[in-house]
Amino acid sequence: MEIPFTSTREARPNQAAGRYRTLWRWHFYAGLFVMPWLMVLAVTGTIYVFQPQIEPWLYHDRMVVAASEMPRLPQQTLMERAAASLPRGATISSVEVNRDPARSAEFIFRLPSGERESVYVNPYSGAVLGTLSVEHRLMKQVRQLHRAMMLGKPGELLMELAGCWTLVMLVTGIALWWPRGNATWVSALVPRLSLRGRPLLRNLHGVAGLWLAAGGLAFVLTGLPWSGSWGKQFKAIATRAGMGYPAGAWGEAPVRSRVPLTMDDLPIAQTPWAVGDTTVPNSKMPPHAMQDMAGMMNMPAMSGTQKAAASRSSDEHAGHGGGPKGPKGLTIAQLNAQGALPVDAVIEIAAREGVRSDYSLVVPSRPDGVYTVSYFPADPRDERTLHIDQYSGKVLRDIDYDAYGSVAQAISYGTSLHMGRYFGAVNQWLCALISMGLFAMAATGAAMWWIRRPSRSLGAPARMPMRVPMRGWIVSLVALGVVFPLMGATMLAVWALDRMWVRWATKSLRQATQ
Structure with a gap:
């Protein structure tokens, strides 16, 4: 002054x-x-x-849909439709889970060129509404x-x-x-x-x-x-002193999925695993997955044709994906062939754990990778990071605000205030x-x-x-x-x-x- x-x-x-x-x-x-x-x-x-007000206004034709009482299509089906609209070789990075009835479904893919693209799909009709470049959209530039x-x-x-x-x-x-x-x-x-x-x-x-x-x-x-x-x-320094974020809250997942030996080694059951309105033979499910999936018979399954693949995390939480980061992920067809859970099943698991909407579901990028639920709401005390076995659905690591060190808790509060949330x-x-x-x-x-x-x-x-x-x-x-x-x-x-x-x-x- x-x-x-x-x-x-x-x-x-x-x-x-x-x-x-x-x-x-x-x-x-x-x-x-x-x-x-x-x-x-x-x-x-x-x-x-x-940003929460500007983006839906700026990209209204892609982000906003007419709210309906019709049932929403399975996320796996919507993801398949999104993948089909992109060039061959595009791999899935994350599913942006939002249960607002007036919002479209968003899926983030990595294109063969290396850039990331958001694809928006009407959750009721399955129509692809359009795409946005993650790197070039207005808020990313800002x-x-x-x-x-x-x-x-x-x-x-x-x-x-x-x-x-x-x-x-x-x-x-x-x-x-x-x-x-x-x-x-x-x-x-x-x-x-x-x-x-x-x-x-x-x-x-x-x-x-x-x-x-x-x-x-x-x-x-x-x-x-x-x-x-x-x-x-x-x-x-805060992490080394025990006052920072625990392993897996930000960065590579510290846990791995339990990989089945081969699909041919899995027993063939008489009764198929019922998922939504389709069925997946139990021969496609690892033995431990069939045990852990008991009582979860209402979860939608993956569809027959799947074009996407798993890669890295979303824009805001790029370090949350499980497994080492590679240039390519697993295609959904590969995930299905080795018995990985459909995203709808993982979304249901997250809901059972108390995380229902407004989070990123990061898809595993390798056979022993994990699904990662990254939930960072306005109130830091509700923050959660879940690492989920991609085959059995078992929650391998549940990191909440109480697991943070004192410095990490202060940083989370400061970030929420700094961003106006x-x-x-x-x-x-x-x-x-x-x-x-x-x-x-x-x-x-x-x-x-x-x-x-x-x-x-x-x-x-x-x-x-x-x-x-x-x-x-x-x-x-x-x-x-x-x-x-x-x-x-x-x-x-x-x-x-x-x-x-x-x-x-x-x-x-x-x-x-x-």
């Missing part, structure tokens, strides 16, 4: 003024770097929190801009740095605008709309910054655990208000800098002609640099460049006056 520019000659040469000027310089450098990236983060974040500016790993590091420097900008801004002397809290918290021009911008910038500081800090701190460099290391529409609008408030701060800061910037000069606040002891500030910066090493390196670079610039400017001034 910028304070009126005052030349060195006008500043009182005392320690208070020196500390103030030092904080101002750091605030200036942090703001100068953060401004463009903060604007991008604010706009993309605001758009992304409204998400990539928000996380990495669509620049890959360098972009992730850049946005991580922007988040870290936002911390410096916010903390120094609070210190600069904090009431001191004869100033009151009323003057700090209430805008003076009687002002005009740059003084009005400065006042609005400072007042808004004080109001938005808590929200801005919360955004940064809840977003950093998902950053490309620091976040990954932070979660790894925890307390519904109010959370969405609060996130949007904070985001666009930060955008306005960045815009007013840029405008003030441009207005007062001397020609052919950076316009940084002048240094005090005296050194001021600021042990607390130095210790804080060192601690911040240790916690965030990438930021620590850039802080050293800024400090060194600033000293070099001051020496060069001082030398040039002396030569000019001689």
